Amino acid sequence: MNKPPLTILLAGPRGFCAGVDRAIRIVELALKKYGPPVYVRHEIVHNRYVVEGLEKQGAIFVEELEEIPENVPAVFSAHGVPKSVFAEAEERGMFYLDATCPLVTKVHVDAHRQERDGSETILIGHAGHPEVIGTMGQMTKRPMLLVENKEQAETLKVGDPDNLAFVTQTTLSVDDTAEIVRVLQRRFPNIQAPRKEDICYATTNRQAAVKALASRCDALIVIGAPNSSNSNRLAEVGKNQGCEKSILIERAADLDFTWLDGVQKLGLTAGASAPEILVQELIAACEEKFSVTVEDVNVTDEDVEFSLPRALTS
Ligand code: SF4
Known part of the structure; x- marks a missing residue:
């Protein structure tokens, strides 16, 4: 057949x-x-x-x-x-x-500096995520204020509007965060931004790649865990870019292939914590049911590497 x-x-x-x-x-x-x-x-x-x-x-x-x-x-x-x-x-x-x-540590360092300079720090992020718990737990003098969305940014109550700074979670939606920051900057024109963007290169690049292909796809699959922030954001970016049929699954076995009925172009990506083997597993599962052609949509190359703790290299 x-x-x-x-x-x-x-x-x-x-x-x-x-x-x-x-x-x-x-x-x-x-x-x-x-x-x-x-x-x-x-x-x-x-x-x-x-x-x-x-x-x-x-x-x-x-x-x-x-x-x-x-x-x-x-x-x-x-x-x-x-x-x-x-x-x-x-x-x-x-x-x-x-x-x-190290890019999360960079956010911690920014937050310390803001606290040392006497600013009240706002964290843009998702309540309950371990990174947010870790970043909020860096404060020693007064707690951070957490803002999760534009609506909260509009109603946030602060101590001194002229003595504010913000940092963000590293794995947020680039576009949603820019909107939240715009609200904060409109309400608090003297708010201090981090020295360098907190949303990390990996989050930014993976979202850019989804943006590059979403409008060409009938459907988008993101391989990643349900509790992975950056993976969830990729599925959202797909939807926001016009690919309404965007889902996040952990691996090929989780896909009901009837979901692909009528799909001729499928976008495929993986969150920053999902190994390539799970992407290839999904492609192999598709090959059992379809005559598959794979087209790479690469927006940039990455060559970032972080050093290991000295205790493990000496
Ligand atoms: S997504 Fe990766 S590079 Fe970005 S902050 Fe998290 S661990 Fe670091």
């Missing part, structure tokens, strides 16, 4: 970013150097496939430090942790490796 044709527009860049790659390498190298078990506080990155792969090698994932026994190495996830977690680890004399992405 002849298979119907399907063109897959494959977004580039997609998938792993330098921060995720570094975090996974830290756990793998810790397992190699110290032997299992290595405890990891929170999912090292938001991807079940990655987490299960590391579990097979001897990593144990927990949510709180108190679940980690004495005398075993601990790793803190790529999303960053509140200062209180470092303090507790020091107090307990734990040996820990910090896998916080």
Whole structure:
């Protein structure tokens, strides 16, 4: 039987970013150097496939430090942790490796500087996301104000409108964040921006790639975890760019192929914590049902790499 044709527009860049790659390498190298078990506080990155792969090698994932026994190495996830977690680890004399992405650390440093300069800091981000919990937990004098959307930016109450600064989560929608910032700047013209954009290169590039292909697609699939912020944003960007049929799935087995009925051009991308093997798995699953042509839509090349903690390289 002849298979119907399907063109897959494959977004580039997609998938792993330098921060995720570094975090996974830290756990793998810790397992190699110290032997299992290595405890990891929170999912090292938001991807079940990655987490299960590391579990097979001897990593144990927990949510709180108190679940980690004495005398075993601990790793803190790529999303960053509140200062209180470092303090507790020091107090307990734990040996820990910090896998916080350097671009998240940059946001923490900005927030410190703003606090030191006496500003009240606003964080644009999503309540409850581990990165937001970690960033809000950097403050030592007064809590950050969290703004999740334009509506909240319109009604936010601040201490002194002339003594404000903001930072953002690294994995937000570039366009939605620009709108929120515009509202804040209109209401508080003297608000200080971060020195350099907080939304990271990987988030920006993956969204740009989706924008480049969304209007040409009948449907868009984003491979990523339901709790992955940047993956959710990619599906939203697809919809906002005119590809209403945009979904986020963890892997090929989650796709009901009737969803592709009538689709001739399918956009395909992956969030920054989703490995390429899951993209290829989806393409292979499509090839069983369609005569597939893959077309690369690459908007830029990435060559970012982050160094590893010295404890693992010496
Ligand atoms: S998405 Fe951006 S901030 Fe998050 S780990 Fe990757 S590079 Fe770092």
